[in-house]
Amino acid sequence: xRLSPYWITVQAVSITNITFSPDFSHAIExxxxxxxxVQKEEFVRQQAIKKGETQLALAEGQAKANKxxxxxxxxxxxxxxxxxxxxWDGKLPTYMGSGSVPFIRLEQGK
Numbered sequence: 789x790r791l792s793p794y795w796i797t798v799q800a801v802s803i804t805n806i807t808f809s810p811d812f813s814h815a816i817e818x819x820x821x822x823x824x825x826v827q828k829e830e831f832v833r834q835q836a837i838k839k840g841e842t843q844l845a846l847a848e849g850q851a852k853a854n855k856x857x858x859x860x861x862x863x864x865x866x867x868x869x870x871x872x873x874x875x876w877d878g879k880l881p882t883y884m885g886s887g888s889v890p891f892i893r894l895e896q897g898k
Contacts, residue, residue, distance in 0.1 A: 791798060808816075861867055
């Protein structure tokens with residue numbers, strides 16, 4: 789070291805009362821703000837992904853339910869008739885136009 793020729797050995801050095809320039813302090817602060825913004829954006833991105841996954845799962849569930857309902861309706865016209873009867877208020881129509889199909893099929897001759 790530089791002090792060796794003078795028989796001086798430095799064991800430790802403490803530097804106190806250090807101040808940085810305003811520009812340096814501002815740069816450090818800006819870096820911290822940018823890092824926080826990046827973390828915030830990543831959090832928002834993760835939330836959007838989770839929301840999309842949830843909506844996709846709901847849509848897939850709804851599609852499966854609709855498909856099962858459609859298949860059951862194709863195989864059983866009685867289910868359609870039962871649904872219509874469930875919604876019926878008990879009043880017969882006062883008039884029917886030509887070509888109208890009755891609400892309930894009345895079989896004759898059985």
